[in-house]
Amino acid sequence: MIAATVGSAVGLGNIWRFPYEAGVHGGGAFLIVNIIFVLLLGIPVICAEFLIGRHSGADVCNAFSRFKRGRSWRFIGWMGLCASILILGFYSVVAGWTVYYIIQSIQGFEHVHNADDLHNMFVQFSSNGWMPLLWTVVFLAINFLVLIRGVEKGIEKMSNILLPALFVILIAFTVNSLLLPEAGSGLEFLFKPDFSAITPSVLLGALGQAFFSLSLGLGCLITYASYFKPETPLVKTASISALLDTMVAILAGMIIFPAVFTFGQEPAAGPQLVFEVLPSIFMNMPGGMIWSILFFVLLFVASLTSTISLFETATAFLIGRGIKRFKAVCITMAVVLCLGVVCSLSFGPLADATIFGFNFFDFSDYVSSNILLPLGGMCSSIFVGWIVERKVVNAELLGTSTSTFKLAVVKAIIFSLRYIAPTGIGLVFVFGLL
Ligand code: PFF
Numbered sequence: 264m265i266a267a268t269v270g271s272a273v274g275l276g277n278i279w280r281f282p283y284e285a286g287v288h289g290g291g292a293f294l295i296v297n298i299i300f301v302l303l304l305g306i307p308v309i310c311a312e313f314l315i316g317r318h319s320g321a322d323v324c325n326a327f328s329r330f331k332r333g334r335s336w337r338f339i340g341w342m343g344l345c346a347s348i349l350i351l352g353f354y355s356v357v358a359g360w361t362v363y364y365i366i367q368s369i370q371g372f373e374h375v376h377n378a379d380d381l382h383n384m385f386v387q388f389s390s391n392g393w394m395p396l397l398w399t400v401v402f403l404a405i406n407f408l409v410l411i412r413g414v415e416k417g418i419e420k421m422s423n424i425l426l427p428a429l430f431v432i433l434i435a436f437t438v439n440s441l442l443l444p445e446a447g448s449g450l451e452f453l454f455k456p457d458f459s460a461i462t463p464s465v466l467l468g469a470l471g472q473a474f475f476s477l478s479l480g481l482g483c484l485i486t487y488a489s490y491f492k493p494e495t496p497l498v499k500t501a502s503i504s505a506l507l508d509t510m511v512a513i514l515a516g517m518i519i520f521p522a523v524f525t526f527g528q529e530p531a532a533g534p535q536l537v538f539e540v541l542p543s544i545f546m547n548m549p550g551g552m553i554w555s556i557l558f559f560v561l562l563f564v565a566s567l568t569s570t571i572s573l574f575e576t577a578t579a580f581l582i583g584r585g586i587k588r589f590k591a592v593c594i595t596m597a598v599v600l601c602l603g604v605v606c607s608l609s610f611g612p613l614a615d616a617t618i619f620g621f622n623f624f625d626f627s628d629y630v631s632s633n634i635l636l637p638l639g640g641m642c643s644s645i646f647v648g649w650i651v652e653r654k655v656v657n658a659e660l661l662g663t664s665t666s667t668f669k670l671a672v673v674k675a676i677i678f679s680l681r682y683i684a685p686t687g688i689g690l691v692f693v694f695g696l697l
Contacts, residue, residue: 316488
């Protein structure tokens, strides 16, 4: 299950969302705040979700009720259900884009010669209405087939092969990007923090990115941890997952930003950033077509392992409410499909339809990542920090270990869950949202 957990964490959040959010929020400042949030809040909250999942052995619907005084915390499960469906709506659209880009890679990006062509190609494709919709539906249909067969084991095997492959290919691309003429400017943008750029919206964005990327705050990790073995070390697993996940995001940044500056593209381009920049990298590499196909296929599979974890959370929730698996998958899929259609059309026919100034795609992303996930994480941390009996927390996090180092780490985690995570998330909300 550990590979599946990392498989859930590593996905479009690292390779598509991280560079685009970092680009919009000023690069280095965003990265540094993001890393602080992962260490200070992310790892403790992952431990909290793991603990809730493993101790209860249940889905998000029932997990909280299995604890003393836990029944009134079941609302976290409902919040998680809403967040997972919202995320699936826009995530499937982006995953659909990756499928389209696999096809384009196979065709060798015909008619594309420079960065402007790539930009036009993306705009034409995404605003077309039918095309992105078609690929979203194709992606969802693949999810449906996987889910109906209940091949969680297959997903785990896939993660075992995919993750190392993705890692290797990312390192190869990083080396390639570091050799580009403007690599220095790209790295400076990503790693040199301009502290004056840290505004409340950068803080909120970095918090949302940390939770989104770690698959945190909607009960996905509760669901997965309910399948963990009693001897799985929770703190170690949480740290490894956070470390790998952050490394993948940083590598993605090291690939994208040198290319952005070399090919004269705009770091703050938004959701299309990666799709406009990556092909220009491939076109300038020997054997570019093969690299391009390989990369988009890996990205597609990484998205699939993440969406499966999101679907699994939502369907396990419905199953926990007495609905049969097939029906639960169908209900979730139907709602996600409707949302996916609306999100997909936000780049074309529905571009002018806005909620609070956001189109549907950005609205789903903003509400789920920046509000629902941190809120869910905050509630889980308060639950474990203040409600769950201390002997249960110690037994789950420490096991039978008597090492003083582990004891200190567990104490620090509990301290974060009681004080740092709730106040930190609360403060970011107060400043970022008001
Ligand atoms: N962490 C995934 C990614 O980075 O692509 C997205 C995700 C999966 C978010 C599962 C939330 C979740 F529960």
